Amino acid sequence: MITSTSAQRRATQNRAPQNKAADKAKIERYKKELEKKKEKYVSDFVNSLNVDDFQKEIISQKLHSYFEKKKTLLMTEMKSYKREELLENLDATHFLDIKDMVSEDTMIKIKDILKNKPKEKKEEKKKKKRKHKADKN
Numbered sequence: 001m002i003t004s005t006s007a008q009r010r011a012t013q014n015r016a017p018q019n020k021a022a023d024k025a026k027i028e029r030y031k032k033e034l035e036k037k038k039e040k041y042v043s044d045f046v047n048s049l050n051v052d053d054f055q056k057e058i059i060s061q062k063l064h065s066y067f068e069k070k071k072t073l074l075m076t077e078m079k080s081y082k083r084e085e086l087l088e089n090l091d092a093t094h095f096l097d098i099k100d101m102v103s104e105d106t107m108i109k110i111k112d113i114l115k116n117k118p119k120e121k122k123e124e125k126k127k128k129k130r131k132h133k134a135d136k137n
Contacts, residue, residue: 038067045113049106058098059110066094066114 046060073086091114099107 042067045109049109051102051106055098055102055106058101059106062095062098063110063113066090069094 042060042063046056046063049056049059051059069090070087073083073090076083078086091111095107095110102110
């Protein structure tokens with residue numbers, strides 16, 4: 001029998017969550033939502049490129065495989081310096097085979113999107129602001 005309130009708190013803090021099925025369902029929904037966002041992100045980016053359909057498909061496949069490999073590396077338990085080294089290697093080597101197939105400008109855009117520097121979105125926001133200001137006048 002637990003008599004003190006602090007002992008009762010400790011006992012309840014160490015228990016496993018009671019609703020594991022609901023938690024698993026939430027996690028699955030979250031994963032599906034993230035997958036949809038990733039699909040939209042990749043498709044929007046690939047559609048913004050000035051390349052033919054074949055190149056778009058190749059770039060799309062490479063981006064998907066890149067994100068899967070990166071996810072695997074991030075989920076694997078290892079020393080942080082080793083993980084950083086492997087991620088840098090992945091960034092440097094994953095798109096080498098399509099480098100000859102696409103223009104330098106396209107490769108720069110691919111590298112930028114890997115570093116989370118989407119320039120088009122900033123430009124779109126500026127255009128929307130300009131349009132909104134013009135509509136007000």
